[in-house]
Amino acid sequence: MSSDRWQTPAHEALRARPGFDLAGLDHDATPGWEGDRDQGEERMAERGEDLLALQEKLYAHGRTGGTRAVLLVLQGLDTAGKGGIVRHVVGMVDPQGVALRSFGVPTPEEREHDYLWRIRNALPRPGYLGVFDRSHYEDVLVVRVEEIVPPDVWGARYDEINAFEAEVAAAGTAIVKVALMVSPAEQALRLRERLERPDKHWKYNPGDLDVRARRPAYEEAYQAVLDRTSTDVAPWHVVPADRKWYARLAVTELLAHTLEGLDLAWPPADFDVAAELARLDAQG
């Protein structure tokens, strides 16, 4: 019996459509999923197997001249669980086919270029599952809230980003954008854990509390991102992330669904199979 308890498919249940209101989000909800945690973990393991097989096919496709790739864009406030998605979801597939890139404060070299320069350089090559831990969206999130550039500059970026993503998608890369959203209360719990456990101190940054204090401004910036960049070729998925198991299950499902949508076949042999078998037999 199938363990599938998605009553509404994840890519529909989570998609940010026009009029989506971030302020009304229930961070503890499990949109589309009608099962409990155990059932969610069972389903995630099952889909993880699918994902592994699908990603191998994508890799094979890329190794034989194919042009398709997948790009997972992960955004979220501190402690939203981006790292857990990388470890537990991306960690289910073959490292050989993964191209992971984290975007922090731009380096001096990066600052000499347009904000999309480092992003373009990190796009996955054909056959790869690219993962962006933060992304060009920081250039309309932290950069907007902290007033790092003037409003006319960040204000122009939404359209620039849409044009950029349309170009990337047209070149063959399926883009999966995920915004992980935790409640202020859950965020406080997770920050407290980082402060109380010495093995987690390295994950804590005093700046996290400054950001948390400006949460309304960040929510406003996220709302603008959802309003202006959830396009048909690259829609946003807003994932309530207070329940880690749900967030991981949802991203697994979004990735598996996207890879299935590529509808790839195993590449045909570009050599004479019978002749090669005969050569092998002759070698003994």
Next chain:
Amino acid sequence: MSSDRWQTPAHEALRARPGFDLAGLDHDATPGWEGDRDQGEERMAERGEDLLALQEKLYAHGRTGGTRAVLLVLQGLDTAGKGGIVRHVVGMVDPQGVALRSFGVPTPEEREHDYLWRIRNALPRPGYLGVFDRSHYEDVLVVRVEEIVPPDVWGARYDEINAFEAEVAAAGTAIVKVALMVSPAEQALRLRERLERPDKHWKYNPGDLDVRARRPAYEEAYQAVLDRTSTDVAPWHVVPADRKWYARLAVTELLAHTLEGLDLAWPPADFDVAAELARLDAQG
């Protein structure tokens, strides 16, 4: 009860010492391991947990100014199982802390530089587990056997490689060199599978049979590598690879042992923990 059935530690049982004779290798053996396959898989899962925790500590170390890294160098003939090590061993740790690089035929840009140029560029940064799927050793293996450069050129490389690796080790990177060795019979079985299964055709290259036909020359080149580059700072481990479970168990153990040897601690907080807890409480 511990599942540890290493009678001789892997790093001792597998180390290529002076006088090691590759021609005498039993490819089906399980050096040092006194258990069966089930016990091996159980132990591997257990050590995989250790490896995950150790690698997180290494990553934390790197994020807080530490200088240590680990580099796994994988060599082996076609079908020896390098890809399986990446998928099943490296796949057990957090993708965030892994820097994987495959080295194929040099690109035009790479050819304009010294053979170690692309290798230096791919060295893991502090905190990372770097993995080389093939490496600079191709420059004294395929390059030697296929006579791509004259003998005096490749002949000088053994000492160059030793000097290079000594420099890398001195800078803080622990180097784990693994040569996976399959028997000609097992290799034929694996190549046959790639030919008989359409979902494996993409892994097959007619050149693999040409290489297989020159196995004595490749073995001679591997023997020279073991004789001349199994140094104290970067010894070779020769892993019989006819039994995939053993090869994966052995590499898991070698990596876990190496990470344990770094003896890292969780980085101390570089902020006032009590003050931050007070700030968090004040935010509510």
